[in-house]
Amino acid sequence: MIEFTFWDIVRNLLLAARWTVLLSLAAFVGGGVVGMLVLFFRIAKNKWARRLASGYIALFQGTPLLMQLFLMFFGLPMLGLRIEPWTAAALGLTFFASAYLAEIWRGGVDALPRGQWDAGASLGLHYLQELRLIILPQAFSITRAPTVGFLVQLIKSTALTSIIGFEELVRTSNAINNATFEPFTVYGLVALIFFVMCFPLTQYARRLERATATN
Amino acid sequence: MGYSLDFGWLADAIGAIARGAAMTILLIAVTTLAGTFLSILGAAGRRNGPLLLKRAIGVYVEIIRNTPFLVQLFFIFFGLPSIGVRLDPLLAAMLAMTLNMAAYTIEIVGAGLDAVPRGQTEAALALGLRLRQVFVKIVLPQALKVIYPALTSQIIIMMLESAVVSQIAVRELTYEADMLQARTFRAFETYFVVTMVYLVLSVGLRRLLVSGGRRALGAGVS
Numbered sequence: 001m002i003e004f005t006f007w008d009i010v011r012n013l014l015l016a017a018r019w020t021v022l023l024s025l026a027a028f029v030g031g032g033v034v035g036m037l038v039l040f041f042r043i044a045k046n047k048w049a050r051r052l053a054s055g056y057i058a059l060f061q062g063t064p065l066l067m068q069l070f071l072m073f074f075g076l077p078m079l080g081l082r083i084e085p086w087t088a089a090a091l092g093l094t095f096f097a098s099a100y101l102a103e104i105w106r107g108g109v110d111a112l113p114r115g116q117w118d119a120g121a122s123l124g125l126h127y128l129q130e131l132r133l134i135i136l137p138q139a140f141s142i143t144r145a146p147t148v149g150f151l152v153q154l155i156k157s158t159a160l161t162s163i164i165g166f167e168e169l170v171r172t173s174n175a176i177n178n179a180t181f182e183p184f185t186v187y188g189l190v191a192l193i194f195f196v197m198c199f200p201l202t203q204y205a206r207r208l209e210r211a212t213a214t215n
Numbered sequence: 216m217g218y219s220l221d222f223g224w225l226a227d228a229i230g231a232i233a234r235g236a237a238m239t240i241l242l243i244a245v246t247t248l249a250g251t252f253l254s255i256l257g258a259a260g261r262r263n264g265p266l267l268l269k270r271a272i273g274v275y276v277e278i279i280r281n282t283p284f285l286v287q288l289f290f291i292f293f294g295l296p297s298i299g300v301r302l303d304p305l306l307a308a309m310l311a312m313t314l315n316m317a318a319y320t321i322e323i324v325g326a327g328l329d330a331v332p333r334g335q336t337e338a339a340l341a342l343g344l345r346l347r348q349v350f351v352k353i354v355l356p357q358a359l360k361v362i363y364p365a366l367t368s369q370i371i372i373m374m375l376e377s378a379v380v381s382q383i384a385v386r387e388l389t390y391e392a393d394m395l396q397a398r399t400f401r402a403f404e405t406y407f408v409v410t411m412v413y414l415v416l417s418v419g420l421r422r423l424l425v426s427g428g429r430r431a432l433g434a435g436v437s
Contacts, residue, residue: 062371062417064378066389067410074402152281159283163382170285183293191282191290198281 004180010189016172017193023168024155026090031097031154038102043109045127053102060099066160068092073164089161089168097154104146108139145208152198152205159194169193224399225408235391236412242387243374243420245309250316250373251324251366257317258324259350272321279318285379287311292383308380316373323365327358360432367424371417378413388412 041053060068072092077083112135120130140147162171173190177183261272279287291314292307302310331354339349359366381389388409396405 059414062375062414063410064375064389064413066378066381067392067406067413070392070406071403071410074396074406078403156281156283159285160379162285163379170283170289174289177293182297183289184295184297187286187290187294191278191286194282194286195278199277202277202281 004176006185009176009180009182009186012176013169013173013186013189013193016167016169017197019166019168020155020158020194021197023086023089023093023158023161023166024151027093027097027154027158028151030090030094031101034094034098035101035105038098039105039109040131042102042106057099057103060096061103065092065096065157066163068096069160069164085161085164085166088164089158089166092164093154093157093161096157097150100150100153101147104143104150105139107146108141108143109135111142112138142212145205145212148201148205148208152201155198155201156194220404221401222404222408224395224401224404228395228399228405228408231391231395232388232409232412235386235388235409236416238385238387239374239377239416242308242312242377242380242385243370246312246316246373246377247370249309249313250320253313253317254320254324255355257321258328261321261325262328276318276321279315284311284315284376285382287315288379288383304380304383304385307383308377308385312373312377312380315376316369319369320366323362323369324358326365327362328354330361331357356432363428363432367421367428370424371420374417374420375413 038053038056041049042057044050044053069088069092072095073083073085073088076088076091081087116134116138117130120134125133158168159170161168162174165171169190173186177186180186257272257276260268264272288308288311291311292302292304295302335353335357336349339353340346344352377387378389381387381393384390392405392409396402399405
């Protein structure tokens with residue numbers, strides 16, 4: 001039997017935390033890209049496109065992320081894709097993030113005065129130019145705080161991918177706990193590592209929020 | 216060969232799904248009541264309590280908000296026994312959910328308390344009400360009305376998050392789904408059906424809370 005010292009536990013947890021970071025980044029970037037697409041549908045002129053996007057968002061916001069991950073994990077093989085916890089985790093979190101990000105950014109688009117669209121149109125810009133040059137830059141800039149806030153939520157959500165077998169921080173901590181029988185230390189350290197990742201972002205989001213409020 | 220969907224198992228599984236859903240509803244009901252109560256105390260303490268209490272509440276809120284619920288649950292269920300606090304799964308789940316929810320709702324309730332104009336307190340004091348009466352009868356109802364929509368959303372988020380407590384073998388909806396799929400070998404269909412049950416629960420819970428809130432807090436609650 002291998003003896004684990006305290007520093008062995010810490011080292012192994014930190015090594016596993018790299019996967020948590022990587023998965024968070026992948027899901028945030030992927031979610032941003034897909035979320036943009038959902039946003040275009042959500043604010044489209046076509047009524048059916050808008051309804052479709054609303055349905056998509058309601059579906060992801062109205063069901064547990066754990067279920068979404070399970071459906072990815074067991075559903076992907078049915079489409080003939082090879083199943084791996086990493087793919088299921090990354091794809092599941094990407095779709096989850098896309099729904100939330102699209103809704104956050106839609107809030108930003110809705111908050112802009114109608115005159116911004118009219119001014120764009122009167123300058124002879126067509127729809128896509130209006131979006132790219134006038135609407136989206138402003139919408140992103142006023143929703144920066146909730147976007148960072150969602151990133152914190154996303155980092156915390158990666159913990160759930162341990163349940164479908166992705167070897168990130170929590171799954172590694174379960175294994176270490178089974179070997180050391182020191183759950184208090186192990187889960188305490190895991191919480192600390194998550195805290196160190198999330199707290200600066202939370203503070204950053206708070207600062208952004210204050211900056212937006214005073215502008 | 217293509218995979219073909221099979222829902223033939225569903226007829227025998229309805230009982231288990233209903234039992235699981237009932238447990239999920241029980242969990243969220245307890246959490247909502249305990250969490251809201253705790254957050255009213257917490258928000259009031261954070262504003263009017265002694266400095267040490269204010270600090271302690273602040274630290275508690277930050278710790279909970281910046282760590283995953285799953286880790287909090289594991290810490291409470293697996294970690295606390297080593298310092299002599301042994302909880303059965305259901306109690307551990309309720310405690311973890313309540314503590315988690317309260318950290319979020321303390322901020323929400325606090326924002327509501329801040330939104331009530333100071334003049335309300337002053338007027339009530341001038342009428343001879345005692346401090347506690349002012350808080351319970353004048354400030355709190357107005358604050359709750361303001362924050363009710365945010366509170367509703369938080370309750371629904373918590374209900375969805377409760378799927379995680381299946382990991383410590385609380386027999387709620389997700390736990391029943393895990394058991395069903397192990398028996399039927401129809402993982403996708405099982406999780407699909409249970410996901411839809413969650414969707415119905417969250418839509419229904421929102422409707423219930425909105426109409427209930429309208430009745431209890433008066434018009435103007437969305």
